[in-house]
Amino acid sequence: MAETVYDGSSGEFVPPEEVTAAGGEPLLQVLGLQVEFRTRDGVAKVLNGVSYHVNAGETVAVLGESGSGKSVTAQTIMGILDTPPAFVTGGSVKFKGEELLTATPERRRKVRGEGIAMIFQDALSALNPVFTVGFQIAEQLRGRRGMSKAEAKKAAIELLEQVKIPNAKGRFGEYPHQFSGGMRQRAMIAMSLALDPEVLIADEPTTALDVTVQAQIMDLLSEIQRERNMGMVLITHDLGVVAEVADRIAVMYAGRIVESGDARSIYAKPGHPYTIALLESLPRLDLKGQQLNTIKGLPPSLTNIPPGCPFNPRCRMAQDICRTEVPESVALGDGRSSACHFTGELMQRV
Amino acid sequence: MGRYVLRRLLQLIPVFFGTTFIIYALVWAIPVDPFAGKCGQRPCPPEYVAKMRADFNLDDNLLVQYIKYLGKLFTGNFGQTFSGVDVSTLIANAYPITIRLAIIALIIEAVIGIIAGVLTGLRKNGFLDNLVLISTLFLISLPVFVTGFVLKLLFNVSVPNSAPFFDLIVPGFVLGSLSMAYVARLTRTSIAENRRADFVRTAIAKGLPGKRVVGVHLLRNSVIPVVTFLGTDLGALMGGAIVTEGVFNIHGIGGLVFINIQQQQGVVVTGVVTLLVLVYLVMSLVVDLLYAVLDPRIRYE
Amino acid sequence: MSDPTAASSGPALDQGAETRLDDSRKQDKPRSLGSDAWRELRRKPAFTISLAIILLVVLIALFPGLFSHVDPNAADINHARQGPSGQAWFGYDVQGSDMFSRVIYGARASLLVGVLSTIGTVVIGALVGIIAGYYGRWADSVLSRFADIFAGLPFVLGAIVILMTFNAPGSNPGEVRIITQVVLSIAVLSWPVAMRIMRAATLVAKQQDYVKAARGLGAGPMRIIFRHLMPNTVAPVMVYATIALGANIGAEATLAYLGIGLHAPVVSWGVMISDARDYFTVAPHMVLFPAAFVSVTVLAFVMLGDAVRDALDPKSR
Numbered sequence: 001m002a003e004t005v006y007d008g009s010s011g012e013f014v015p016p017e018e019v020t021a022a023g024g025e026p027l028l029q030v031l032g033l034q035v036e037f038r039t040r041d042g043v044a045k046v047l048n049g050v051s052y053h054v055n056a057g058e059t060v061a062v063l064g065e066s067g068s069g070k071s072v073t074a075q076t077i078m079g080i081l082d083t084p085p086a087f088v089t090g091g092s093v094k095f096k097g098e099e100l101l102t103a104t105p106e107r108r109r110k111v112r113g114e115g116i117a118m119i120f121q122d123a124l125s126a127l128n129p130v131f132t133v134g135f136q137i138a139e140q141l142r143g144r145r146g147m148s149k150a151e152a153k154k155a156a157i158e159l160l161e162q163v164k165i166p167n168a169k170g171r172f173g174e175y176p177h178q179f180s181g182g183m184r185q186r187a188m189i190a191m192s193l194a195l196d197p198e199v200l201i202a203d204e205p206t207t208a209l210d211v212t213v214q215a216q217i218m219d220l221l222s223e224i225q226r227e228r229n230m231g232m233v234l235i236t237h238d239l240g241v242v243a244e245v246a247d248r249i250a251v252m253y254a255g256r257i258v259e260s261g262d263a264r265s266i267y268a269k270p271g272h273p274y275t276i277a278l279l280e281s282l283p284r285l286d287l288k289g290q291q292l293n294t295i296k297g298l299p300p301s302l303t304n305i306p307p308g309c310p311f312n313p314r315c316r317m318a319q320d321i322c323r324t325e326v327p328e329s330v331a332l333g334d335g336r337s338s339a340c341h342f343t344g345e346l347m348q349r350v
Numbered sequence: 351m352g353r354y355v356l357r358r359l360l361q362l363i364p365v366f367f368g369t370t371f372i373i374y375a376l377v378w379a380i381p382v383d384p385f386a387g388k389c390g391q392r393p394c395p396p397e398y399v400a401k402m403r404a405d406f407n408l409d410d411n412l413l414v415q416y417i418k419y420l421g422k423l424f425t426g427n428f429g430q431t432f433s434g435v436d437v438s439t440l441i442a443n444a445y446p447i448t449i450r451l452a453i454i455a456l457i458i459e460a461v462i463g464i465i466a467g468v469l470t471g472l473r474k475n476g477f478l479d480n481l482v483l484i485s486t487l488f489l490i491s492l493p494v495f496v497t498g499f500v501l502k503l504l505f506n507v508s509v510p511n512s513a514p515f516f517d518l519i520v521p522g523f524v525l526g527s528l529s530m531a532y533v534a535r536l537t538r539t540s541i542a543e544n545r546r547a548d549f550v551r552t553a554i555a556k557g558l559p560g561k562r563v564v565g566v567h568l569l570r571n572s573v574i575p576v577v578t579f580l581g582t583d584l585g586a587l588m589g590g591a592i593v594t595e596g597v598f599n600i601h602g603i604g605g606l607v608f609i610n611i612q613q614q615q616g617v618v619v620t621g622v623v624t625l626l627v628l629v630y631l632v633m634s635l636v637v638d639l640l641y642a643v644l645d646p647r648i649r650y651e
Numbered sequence: 652m653s654d655p656t657a658a659s660s661g662p663a664l665d666q667g668a669e670t671r672l673d674d675s676r677k678q679d680k681p682r683s684l685g686s687d688a689w690r691e692l693r694r695k696p697a698f699t700i701s702l703a704i705i706l707l708v709v710l711i712a713l714f715p716g717l718f719s720h721v722d723p724n725a726a727d728i729n730h731a732r733q734g735p736s737g738q739a740w741f742g743y744d745v746q747g748s749d750m751f752s753r754v755i756y757g758a759r760a761s762l763l764v765g766v767l768s769t770i771g772t773v774v775i776g777a778l779v780g781i782i783a784g785y786y787g788r789w790a791d792s793v794l795s796r797f798a799d800i801f802a803g804l805p806f807v808l809g810a811i812v813i814l815m816t817f818n819a820p821g822s823n824p825g826e827v828r829i830i831t832q833v834v835l836s837i838a839v840l841s842w843p844v845a846m847r848i849m850r851a852a853t854l855v856a857k858q859q860d861y862v863k864a865a866r867g868l869g870a871g872p873m874r875i876i877f878r879h880l881m882p883n884t885v886a887p888v889m890v891y892a893t894i895a896l897g898a899n900i901g902a903e904a905t906l907a908y909l910g911i912g913l914h915a916p917v918v919s920w921g922v923m924i925s926d927a928r929d930y931f932t933v934a935p936h937m938v939l940f941p942a943a944f945v946s947v948t949v950l951a952f953v954m955l956g957d958a959v960r961d962a963l964d965p966k967s968r
Contacts, residue, residue: 488950593905631803
């Protein structure tokens with residue numbers, strides 16, 4: 001693969017995954033995923049060819065506004081989409097080379113929890129209110145690991161200790177509503193770790209929490225990820241979090257990955273106007289007193305995606321071509337890719 | 351938990367007194383002479399009337415009468431009819447069959463209602479769903495005596511007075527049919543609502559088998575409103591048994607009340623209705639306890 | 652992150668983008684809950700069918716002469732208990748009166764009892780419920796316990812006691828009096844349900860910001876209750892009222908069946924069923940036709956209430 005910087009005029013269009021996955025089979029790979037929501041009011045194309053991958057031991061942050069399809073992608077990987085209204089219409093999800101979308105329901109169930117586990121945004125509603133936290137952790141160990149009641153309890157308490165819940169023994173028998181927000185999210189993390197998953201998908205794990213607690217939970221997650229050498233998909237819209245923990249970034253807009261690549265490199269030189277806008281909308285101490293940059297306009301309605309580049313109505317750089325032609329994702333070298341007609345110009349900026 | 355139960359218990363006390371007083375007042379405020387026609391064609395002898403008036407405290411004002419009546423009731427004395435039969439004997443004879451009938455009705459409505467509700471709640475808008483929706487609509491629309499007559503004709507049932515459980519299945523079905531429709535619909539709504547709940551999604555994401563997701567996580571949460579309905583329904587079934595008992599010619603408490611109102615035996619009517627109110631109140635307390643057991647969020651309130 | 656409301660003030664948007672944005676908005680224009688519910692209702696067969704049945708029954712009740720020219724009280728003992736024929740579609744009753752005509756003329760009393768008792772139930776229940784919900788605290792406790800007292804009375808037993816207290820056995824109260832009594836008994840025994848529904852709806856509505864704002868601006872309780880709370884709490888009560896109307900028509904029949912409700916010379920479906928009670932095996936048509944009219948009418952109201960509730964509840968879709 002040529003490592004020259006794409007100049008915008010002569011490069012070939014290469015699907016980004018072929019570039020980035022060159023080093024060997026990734027742990028989890030999503031390729032060209034397409035999902036529609038079929039409702040009475042029409043068909044919403046929620047995912048329009050989403051591709052990303054995660055290797056063991058790395059954290060990939062999936063960034064985007066709400067409604068961009070981050071969570072739907074995660075739910076498709078887990079196989080927990082509500083069908084109807086959601087239908088997978090194309091693409092593939094491979095876990096260690098095995099295609100999941102066509103696997104039997106029983107096989108998919110085996111992968112859940114053991115291969116890929118998931119942490120949800122709001123632990124209060126994601127945990128069953130009528131069972132104790134301990135029960136909800138232990139039930140997987142009993143069902144899947146064949147542990148006895150006592151063994152499962154012991155293992156569950158160990159897990160609670162691993163996520164640094166004080167007095168784990170005592171809290172084993174308590175109900176979710178008796179936990180504080182942060183402790184609840186820790187319990188949720190303990191639950192997801194019960195079957196020793198290889199990939200952990202964290203869907204906005206800190207959104208529902210206080211700012212101070214957010215940092216603790218993120219630290220815990222990245223610590224556990226490193227210790228266990230897991231692959232982690234971190235879904236978030238918090239760019240601050242991303243900068244701290246992500247190895248790579250995938251930026252989503254209107255059901256597409258518009259830019260992906262190494263986190264540091266993207267922060268240093270974003271290759272898509274949307275990423276630029278996202279980064280500019282971060283509050284900065286050195287620009288105190290100035291008006292905050294926001295992205296003008298609304299994300300497009302998914303039942304009515306504008307022709308051409310979906311970002312064009314909000315894009316500062318939009319030209320005629322952007323309103324007629326959908327930009328392909330092009331490799332930029334160093335494992336980076338971007339889907340913009342003017343990536344070349346952006347990358348050549350100083 | 352303790353405080354919660356205590357509060358519910360305290361709330362029941364005024365309800366008990368209010369309900370029983372209303373019944374007592376209605377029954378004894380009858381504007382006609384309660385002794386008319388009690389002694390054959392002739393008017394009753396004055397000494398008999400005087401004794402009876404004293405026995406029933408009819409010369410006190412209504413509130414004093416009521417309090418004296420309750421006082422006797424709490425010592426287990428339900429009083430005697432005008433002809434000297436112990437009310438407690440009458441009730442003891444009539445109660446067992448009504449209780450059996452009500453319990454059978456409760457079992458039928460719970461089993462059929464919950465199964466139908468779960469099946470349809472899991473697959474909304476399917477064939478089975480529509481079938482259950484339509485048949486519950488019919489059950490709700492048909493007056494009980496119509497269902498009763500039709501089933502009586504169809505199955506040609508006659509119920510012996512000492513009927514054990516088996517003979518009471520058809521009458522029990524009739525008695526429970528309306529509530530069965532409600533249970534089915536309540537369960538269906540509850541299941542359909544919880545099916546999309548986050549905690550069910552979590553249970554699936556944990557890799558639990560489908561049976562466990564539905565049978566443990568979904569059902570346990572959805573069953574809470576159904577159990578509370580079933581609990582309060584036992585009292586309602588016993589009170590509502592009168593029509594069913596009439597159709598199937600069962601000599602339970604419904605018939606007892608009916609006959610005794612016609613004969614102006616107020617003491618029997620108040621006795622039976624007070625007992626029914628007690629059953630209703632005790633059941634609603636049991637329901638509150640069950641609620642706390644089933645939903646830990648209440649327990650630790 | 653990005654502020655969506657900044658869209659219209661954004662100077663960076665070029666002209667073309669601006670118009671396209673507007674276009675896409677027009678298509679996404681949110682519909683109001685009311686019009687959405689109406690759209691939803693019209694395509695439901697259950698709604699149209701039940702509405703048609705109800706309109707027909709109302710028409711029969713208002714103008715029975717349009718449907719039958721036979722006097723419902725004319726009796727020819729020679730025809731007593733004869734089954735349906737070309738002469739009398741529904742056969743004759745025990746007196747030899749034409750059943751079809753009686754069923755037609757009976758609609759008025761049955762519907763009247765149903766409508767009046769439902770109005771009673773809803774008016775008492777809604778008023779008590781909204782007061783309990785709005786004032787809360789001890790007013791709520793007292794009113795809720797008061798409702799519990801009536802909820803604790805078993806319906807049929809309570810009605811028997813009430814009706815028999817006011818009409819000693821053997822007495823023959825007049826038409827208006829007995830209808831009033833039946834209506835009041837039903838209302839008195841069933842208002843707690845309407846009260847609970849109204850109270851729950853009020854508790855929710857009270858938390859809405861605009862209600863808090865109205866209170867903050869110094870609106871009095873009457874104004875808040877009638878101008879701000881009522882419009883938002885009336886829907887669930889109306890749904891209940893539709894279903895209760897059906898149930899009350901059934902209750903009229905049940906009370907008449909027990910011999911304590913309406914009775915001759917009033918003609919109602921319940922009275923007809925009650926008259927036929929002892930002849931069920933010999934002349935089933937005498938129960939069948941009035942019972943069918945009761946059931947179909949109740950069914951129509953319950954179906955209507957169901958359909959409206961589903962349409963109003965976005966979660967059920």
